[in-house]
Amino acid sequence: MSSGGATGMSSPKTPPTALRGPGAPAAYLFITGNPNSGKTTLFNALTGLRAKVGNYPGVTVERKEGRMQGAGEGRQVTVLDLPGTYSLSPHSPDEQVARDALFHRIPEVPAPAVVAVVADASNLQRNLYLATQIIELGHPTVVVLNMMDVARKNGIEVDASALEAALGVPVIPVVASSGEGVPAFKRAVNDIIQGRRSAVGARSFCEPSAPFAAEAQAVAAGIPQPVTPQHSLAEALLLLSDDRFLESSAGHYPESIREAIRAARRRLEESGVDWRSAVIESRYQAIAAIQQNVTREATPPGHTFSDRLDRVLTHKVWGLLVFVAVLAAIFQSIFTLAQVPMEGLEHGVSWLGQHVEAWMPPGALRNLLVDGVIAGVGAVVVFLPQICLLFLFLGLLEDSGYMARAAFLMDRLMTKVGLHGKSFIPMLSSFACAIPGIMATRTIENQRDRLATILIAPLMSCSARLPVYTVLIAACIPDRELWGGLRAPGLVMLGMYGLGIAAALGMAWLFKNTLLRGPTPMLIMELPPYRRPMARTVLRHVWDRARLFLTQAGTIILLINILLWFLVSYPHNQDTRTRFEARRAAVQAVPPTATAPEAAAARAAELARIDAEEKGEVLRSSFAGRLGRAIEPLIAPLGFDWRIGIAIVSSFAAREVFVSTLSQVYDVGDEDDPAEGGNKLAGVMRLEKRPDGSPMFTTLLGVSLMVFYVFALQCVSTIAVVRRETASWKWPLFQWFYMGALAWGFSFVVWQGGRLLGWQ
Amino acid sequence: MTATLQPLTALQAGQKAVVADLTLPPEARGRLQELGLVVGTPVELVRYALLNDPLEIRFRGYNLSLRRHEAEQIYVQPIP
Ligand SMILES: Nc1nc2c(ncn2[C@@H]2O[C@H](COP(=O)(O)OP(=O)(O)OP(=O)(O)O)[C@@H](O)[C@H]2O)c(=O)[nH]1
Ligand SMILES: [Mg+2]
Numbered sequence: 033m034s035s036g037g038a039t040g041m042s043s044p045k046t047p048p049t050a051l052r053g054p055g056a057p058a059a060y061l062f063i064t065g066n067p068n069s070g071k072t073t074l075f076n077a078l079t080g081l082r083a084k085v086g087n088y089p090g091v092t093v094e095r096k097e098g099r100m101q102g103a104g105e106g107r108q109v110t111v112l113d114l115p116g117t118y119s120l121s122p123h124s125p126d127e128q129v130a131r132d133a134l135f136h137r138i139p140e141v142p143a144p145a146v147v148a149v150v151a152d153a154s155n156l157q158r159n160l161y162l163a164t165q166i167i168e169l170g171h172p173t174v175v176v177l178n179m180m181d182v183a184r185k186n187g188i189e190v191d192a193s194a195l196e197a198a199l200g201v202p203v204i205p206v207v208a209s210s211g212e213g214v215p216a217f218k219r220a221v222n223d224i225i226q227g228r229r230s231a232v233g234a235r236s237f238c239e240p241s242a243p244f245a246a247e248a249q250a251v252a253a254g255i256p257q258p259v260t261p262q263h264s265l266a267e268a269l270l271l272l273s274d275d276r277f278l279e280s281s282a283g284h285y286p287e288s289i290r291e292a293i294r295a296a297r298r299r300l301e302e303s304g305v306d307w308r309s310a311v312i313e314s315r316y317q318a319i320a321a322i323q324q325n326v327t328r329e330a331t332p333p334g335h336t337f338s339d340r341l342d343r344v345l346t347h348k349v350w351g352l353l354v355f356v357a358v359l360a361a362i363f364q365s366i367f368t369l370a371q372v373p374m375e376g377l378e379h380g381v382s383w384l385g386q387h388v389e390a391w392m393p394p395g396a397l398r399n400l401l402v403d404g405v406i407a408g409v410g411a412v413v414v415f416l417p418q419i420c421l422l423f424l425f426l427g428l429l430e431d432s433g434y435m436a437r438a439a440f441l442m443d444r445l446m447t448k449v450g451l452h453g454k455s456f457i458p459m460l461s462s463f464a465c466a467i468p469g470i471m472a473t474r475t476i477e478n479q480r481d482r483l484a485t486i487l488i489a490p491l492m493s494c495s496a497r498l499p500v501y502t503v504l505i506a507a508c509i510p511d512r513e514l515w516g517g518l519r520a521p522g523l524v525m526l527g528m529y530g531l532g533i534a535a536a537l538g539m540a541w542l543f544k545n546t547l548l549r550g551p552t553p554m555l556i557m558e559l560p561p562y563r564r565p566m567a568r569t570v571l572r573h574v575w576d577r578a579r580l581f582l583t584q585a586g587t588i589i590l591l592i593n594i595l596l597w598f599l600v601s602y603p604h605n606q607d608t609r610t611r612f613e614a615r616r617a618a619v620q621a622v623p624p625t626a627t628a629p630e631a632a633a634a635r636a637a638e639l640a641r642i643d644a645e646e647k648g649e650v651l652r653s654s655f656a657g658r659l660g661r662a663i664e665p666l667i668a669p670l671g672f673d674w675r676i677g678i679a680i681v682s683s684f685a686a687r688e689v690f691v692s693t694l695s696q697v698y699d700v701g702d703e704d705d706p707a708e709g710g711n712k713l714a715g716v717m718r719l720e721k722r723p724d725g726s727p728m729f730t731t732l733l734g735v736s737l738m739v740f741y742v743f744a745l746q747c748v749s750t751i752a753v754v755r756r757e758t759a760s761w762k763w764p765l766f767q768w769f770y771m772g773a774l775a776w777g778f779s780f781v782v783w784q785g786g787r788l789l790g791w792q
Numbered sequence: 793m794t795a796t797l798q799p800l801t802a803l804q805a806g807q808k809a810v811v812a813d814l815t816l817p818p819e820a821r822g823r824l825q826e827l828g829l830v831v832g833t834p835v836e837l838v839r840y841a842l843l844n845d846p847l848e849i850r851f852r853g854y855n856l857s858l859r860r861h862e863a864e865q866i867y868v869q870p871i872p
Contacts, residue, residue: 123823157853161826275819352842436857447845558856
């Protein structure tokens with residue numbers, strides 16, 4: 033056990049006065065409770081921060097700190113938001129964080145001055161299970177009775193003062209989402225910190241049989257450093273009755289205690305006591321009695337709106353159809369709805385480029401600004417509307433309660449590949465970005481299943497692939513109507529997402545049958561009631577993600593683009609320049625025989641051709657060009673030339689850079705606005721030719737390239753997160769190589785296969 | 793009385809019963825008990841997914857989904 037800081041071991045009831053004044057260190061307020069009970073919503077209300085909230089269990093998977101706003105009386109209060117847990121015996125890594133915080137096992141986190149247990153008033157019994165366990169631990173505890181509005185709507189009346197009397201600790205009714213009751217909660221916290229209100233419970237909520245109680249007493253006496261000295265009995269009961277608790281506490285209890293526990297369990301078994309169930313059953317009995325005393329059901333529980341909605345959304349047949357339709361509609365509308373704002377942004381970028389070009393004297397700096405910065409970063413920034421829409425739709429799914437249903441619907445399929453429905457939530461989150469997806473795997477109980485899910489999460493097409501797909505589709509896929517109003521571009525986009533999902537499932541199956549062989553995990557998952565998504569929550573999330581996207585464009589992507597500009601522009605070769613100068617001079621030297629407009633036009637065209645040729649030559653011999661040509665043999669079998677090679681290499685750190693690179697390589701900054709609207713870069717790409725004069729960006733090449741991007745792990749941040757979450761370099765490296773191999777293999781099959789079949 | 797015990801999966805959607813016995817391995821059993829599915833708890837079978845797996849049950853005022861495999865080891869006394 034780590035020492036709990038200054039206040040750790042002092043009796044919580046009467047903190048020394050020195051610790052209460054303005055100069056005292058921050059007091060810690062822990063927020064704990066069942067998953068999805070509204071802990072993070074309360075945390076946000078207290079701190080003014082915007083931690084992620086969503087209507088499914090397991091949104092928060094790591095601890096997060098913030099400072100309580102308007103904390104009275106000088107002493108700072110640090111609020112600690114914790115992942116949800118159903119009990120003190122952790123079944124998954126996120127639950128372990130919550131348990132460890134309460135048992136002072138996280139060195140950076142001092143002992144709590146106050147523990148707030150958030151309990152869902154509309155689901156009181158199960159929430160009181162954890163609450164009573166925590167009260168028994170002996171920390172100063174407040175029960176926050178949240179979701180009072182939901183309880184009221186369901187016709188349940190909860191008498192908070194009766195509950196307070198029954199539990200022996202303060203109970204504060206709140207509606208965290210509207211802020212109702214939050215000031216009263218803050219007052220209570222301050223009163224407890226200042227020692228004006230007692231909040232240490234004295235009651236025990238389980239009455240084990242006499243032999244059990246005697247064994248627990250004996251174990252309690254042997255605990256060297258109980259979490260709270262006066263409450264070692266509660267800890268002993270946990271140790272004795274709970275395999276998981278003991279197993280997950282490696283290193284925290286000496287072997288002597290472990291041995292004593294094993295012996296006690298054997299004796300209990302011999303006398304016919306089911307030590308695993310006895311405590312749980314007795315606790316639920318006490319809770320049921322309390323709940324009966326403090327709640328009144330005004331109306332008999334009928335079918336709620338949520339139940340009626342579920343009749344369709346989780347229906348055997350309709351449910352699945354709706355699910356597929358929802359995903360299809362989301363991706364289709366990202367494509368179509370974003371079109372107009374994207375064109376607007378694109379005009380803005382062009383306008384800026386042209387003006388800078390006009391204002392500045394010619395030279396390297398102007399080239400850097402126009403071709404590198406504005407064209408390169410601009411090529412990424414124009415995708416802002418799509419990113420916003422994607423996050424908007426995913427936010428709506430997350431905050432409505434549909435995520436858990438999607439997991440329920442997909443469980444059958446996930447079982448087939450050896451995972452469970454819960455792994456589907458990280459997969460869905462990965463549509464936005466693999467990083468939150470990988471974090472979300474912390475809710476998965478089994479280490480092997482968690483690892484398998486981490487390995488496949490980046491196969492789901494994330495928001496950074498959107499720009500890549502969009503540009504390639506615009507450049508390579510003719511906009512034809514296929515059947516029933518479905519258009520080819522939308523369908524190809526959907527196909528790429530589908531390919532990612534299929535690959536993820538296939539690889540999960542492979543991993544679960546080879547490297548990570550193990551039984552299919554069980555599924556025990558709560559289905560929370562549907563809620564109307566809160567506009568504030570969803571829009572804030574979209575805004576935060578948009579800001580992040582722009583910040584990245586303005587920092588990392590800007591830097592890469594500057595570097596890239598340098599690599600594609602240098603070294604300058606004096607020979608080349610003189611050679612082209614001479615050719616230009618030759619054209620210009622021909623005396624203008626006639627003032628005929630055709631002749632002048634022909635001359636201008638000839639000059640432009642020479643300019644383009646020079647640019648090609650410069651690019652070819654630039655650092656980037658040499659690099660591209662060096663790897664060309666490796667990617668030529670996929671249909672890619674060295675210019676695409678440059679784009680692939682430069683987008684290693686972040687996939688979006690692909691569009692920047694093409695933008696620089698094809699010198700989009702110098703082009704005029706395309707007349708027909710649509711993506712400017714795509715317009716330029718359509719005109720590109722192979723050395724033999726055939727068009728470069730054919731449909732087949734587009735598909736091959738998109739397939740490459742479906743698979744390749746081109747994202748430094750993902751690699752870093754996988755390294756952190758698996759605590760080794762082995763898995764991220766393995767992941768990078770297996771995904772790279774898939775990318776190469778599938779693109780090869782597409783390109784070579786397509787050509788064999790004579791496709792273009 | 794024991795004669796009329798049935799696995800949870802024998803219930804029709806919409807049928808109610810009382811939990812009588814959990815014969816699951818300790819880990820799964822412990823988790824379900826902590827969630828409130830202890831002996832004596834009234835439970836309603838809400839629905840089955842496609843191919844009857846997984847299934848959704850309701851007890852103590854909330855809904856939980858679990859697999860057929862686990863549900864088969866939960867024995868209940870149906871309420872007529
Ligand atoms: N109606 C209502 N909804 C609430 C209230 N408090 C929270 N919510 C909603 O409940 C859902 C869960 O809230 P969160 O704050 O994410 O819950 P959490 O306890 O942090 O959940 P995990 O991090 O998954 O353990 C969100 O959709 C919230 O908007 C409330 O008082 N009333
Ligand atoms: Mg949370």
